[in-house]
Amino acid sequence: MTIPVGAPATEPRPEHGPEAQTGWASWLVIGLAIAAVIVLGVTLTTGPGTQRAQAPAEVTQTGETITQAIRIDGMSYHPNRVEIPAGSRLVLELVNGGNQPHDLTLNGFTTELIDPGESATFDAGVFTADTQGWCTIAGHRAQGMVFNVVVTGATDVPAQAITPGSSPTPETNPFVDVPSPATRLAAELPEGAWYDPALPPAPTGTVHELAFTVTEEIREVAPGHQQAQWLFNGQAPGPTLRGRVGDTFRITLTNHGTMGHSIDFHAGEVSPDAPMATISPGESLVYEFVARRWGIWMYHCATAPMSLHIANGMAGAVIIDPPAGLDEVDHEYTLLAHEIFLGQRDTGADAERVNAGRHDLTGFNGYPNQYDLRPLEITAGQRVRFWVLNVGPDNPLSFHIVGAVFDTVFSEGSYSVRAGLGESTGAQVLPLLPAQGGFVEVTFEEPGTYTFVNHIMTEGERGQHGTIIVR
Ligand SMILES: [Cu+2]
Structure with a gap:
């Protein structure tokens, strides 16, 4: 059984949500002088910590769609990395060959839970910068269950750090004051x-x-x-x-x-x-x-x-x-x-x-x-x-x-x-x-x-x- 996940590939997902769509339209109409203001606006409304790509002025959507088959096995995606041209759309054909349910969150989108033996088609949207995804099931990211999208051909794109699965181990518990x-x-x-x-x-x-x-x-x-x-x-x-x-x-x-x-x-x-x-x-x-x-x-x-x-x-x-x-x-x-x-x-x-x-x-x-x-x-x-x-x-x-x-x-x-x-x-x-x-x-x-x-x-x-x- 195949679970359709995400928007159909024929209806491209917005890169940055509605506010960004407005940004692109305005950009085309109004021109380069106003673009900087809009890019600033997008940056502000997107907020910190987001995995969505920022919109570099030098990259336009290529319209290309890259489809990649991914097999899930144990605590990893195979392959766990894909290179695509900047501005292209990525569709993943995921097959869970493992023994427990998994998912994948990537570029602001997340699949449904994929049971063992099940598959899912996942439209992860358009990529303009390197982005990391991971399985959201408890503990899986910490076990290294991550997936990297590396974009090629982008110029002057600030190297968006691929967020590691773990932060440096804190000496004290950052979540709670441990009772003495x-x-x-x-x-x-x-x-x-x-x-x-x-x-x-x-x-x-x-x-x-x-x-x-x-x-x-x-x-x-x-x-x-x-x-x-x-x-x-x-x-x-x-x-x-x-x-x-x-x-x-x-x-x-x-x-x-x-x-x-x-x-x-x-x-x-x-x-x-x-x-x-x-x-x-x-x-x-x-x-x-x-x-x-x-x-x-x-x-x-x-x-x-x-x-x-x-x-x-x-x-x-x-x-x-x-x-x-x-x-x-x-x-x-x-x-x-x-x-x-x-x-x-x-x-x-x-x-x-x-x-x-x-x-x-x-x-x-x-x-x-x-x-x-x-x-x-x-x-x-x-x-x-x-x-x-x-x-x-x-x-x-x-x-x-x-x-x-x-x-x-x-x-x-x-x-x-x-x-x-x-x-x-x-x-x-x-x-x-x-x-x-x-x-x-x-x-x-x-x-x-x-x-x-x-x-x-x-x-x-x-x-x-x-x-x-x-x-
Ligand atoms: Cu258990």
């Missing part, structure tokens, strides 16, 4: 931000049928700052799933967002091609896997750039119990560690900052310091298992509880220390790279205020820090 630790600890946890860390037992039954719906919504991600998040079932992290070795998980993923999304369950051992495919808005797929191995496993959106989709909230945990069950404890909690990238309200995590690995805050379960604002509460003498998963997207976690020693540590398939084996040893941290997970067990013998932190201290100070009150 003092501000964060004095804040109230907003309604709806609380993520209950208590982990219920696995539900009965051996087949777990679940619906996962993707939405894009504005949420408070740090005190005083709301921004777009991309969510599985309206929450970040996504729902924690639990079952036993041998159970079947059948997840129906439906995309109610505005861009392509997908899901990848690390607990599954399946060919990625079909179940992990990116689906367009409005589409669904079924992802089925048998959990053959126990532990805590990450799942996440696998649509590029994955860093941005994970940074915007698209990650969660699957917990699989061993066939013989786990040791008895009084409480089980789940803590997912992650970075937080602040950005503009409507776009969410800033793609440039994610690409540069420049996070502003960190958190457990979606919000910085949330278990300082609403601590975990247990009774002295109780034994607790903390399941911990680092969903990143990028940075390591050194999970530590101040005042406690872990007598049991399980990570990535094996116990390193285990209570009851008669060894007088223990562990002080559970270290986890992104996508690694495990659990620790600890008995809190004495009342007090304990804290759990990322012992990579600056990361703990950015929000991976919480409180356990033992009474």
